[in-house]
Amino acid sequence: MSIFTYSTYEDIPTLDDVKREITSIVGLREIKVQLEKIVEKIIAAEHDASDSFRVVPPKLFHMVFIGNTGTGKSTVARILGKLFYLSGALPSHDVIETGLRGKMKTGEGGILLVDIDEQDLDSKKLDEVISIMDEEETSVIFAGNRTSLNQTMKLNKELYKRFSASLQFDDFTCEEFAMIIQNKMNDQGEDSLLRGFELDASCTTDNIAKAIAEESFEELRSQLNAYLVDQMLLEAKACLEKRVGGKSETKISLRDLAMGIRNATQIYKKLLCL
Structure with a gap:
């Protein structure tokens, strides 16, 4: 159950469910460590809340996922969506996946996962994404290989400033x-x-x-x-x-x-x- 409830869902994620999802991930050792740290912070916050301490939801932030196709970026984004929701950082655990060529949709309070492809770079679409990031209601994740992400950042000098963290997704052995x-x-x-x-x-x-x-x-x-x-x-x-x-x-x-x-x-x- 989330500490801060903003809306009702038919299938509300639980921390135990998310912990099992993290355990089932193959590879991505360092990323699993980061996810487990978020879990520990949520557990600590729940303990504080049960002891009547005032708990402030963590600040929303945006991320970059660096890796090739099929390395688990979407899976980790869905897990993060649930963790951000459970921590109170987001009012929804929904993850909307899109690319720069398609119609840009907001994450509606969840996560907007933007797949970056070298062939689809569009500076006008990037402006749309920046406006979504500045609304502070949706967490935006850019996902792609290092080359495409570097080219994207060069298109708009204001873009990279809005990302607070990056995760490296290695190829599977x-x-x-x-x-x-x-x-x-x-x-x-x-x-x-x-x-x-x-x-x-x-x-x-x-x-x-x-x-x-x-x-x-x-x-x-x-x-x-x-x-x-x-x-x-x-x-x-x-x-x-x-x-x-x-x-x-x-x-x-x-x-x-x-x-x-x-x-x-x-x-x-x-x-x-x-």
């Missing part, structure tokens, strides 16, 4: 890829195309990491990161189904997975002209 694959298979939603399938015992973290290192290449992993995972698993499922020839088999072997990784790599290699 092969071991972290393996952990993401295992998590994806262990936590399938009702609409998952992999529902009912599982990895067999040969698919250990080490074995999956080795397969990723051998069957994919670093440039592609760096460009797409976690966005590669779904295609890898769907291709692995297809390899399983081809191998068993219509028989009822739900366990994906390490060989199926390795072939799926190889096939997904070839698909994206052609799409991205690598």
Whole structure:
């Protein structure tokens, strides 16, 4: 429950829920440390409030997320939205994702996550974003790789002054890829195309990491990161189904997975002209 309640939501986040989300993040060690520090501050504020001390909500601030595609920037933004709401810094935990080319919307008291692309830079759109930042009702996060963010900051000298913090999102290692694959298979939603399938015992973290290192290449992993995972698993499922020839088999072997990784790599290699 938030210390400061501004409005009512059908699904109000709890601190315990957010703590579990932080724990489930793969990689991003330094970022997880920063998120855990925010949690500790919220807990301390709740204790002060329960002891009848006057608690002042933290001041709203804006951030920059530096990293390639698929490194968890949207996931962390959603977690921050909940933490800012629980701390009383924001009246909403909603996160609106947009780009500079599309219609600019306010975060309506939540977070506005702006995806920065080198091809979409528009100084007029930046003026719109600055006006939103100055309203002090929405937290704005700029997310993109270092090159695109640097070019964006050069378009408007007033922009960088409004950001109070930046977080670096590193590319995933092969071991972290393996952990993401295992998590994806262990936590399938009702609409998952992999529902009912599982990895067999040969698919250990080490074995999956080795397969990723051998069957994919670093440039592609760096460009797409976690966005590669779904295609890898769907291709692995297809390899399983081809191998068993219509028989009822739900366990994906390490060989199926390795072939799926190889096939997904070839698909994206052609799409991205690598």
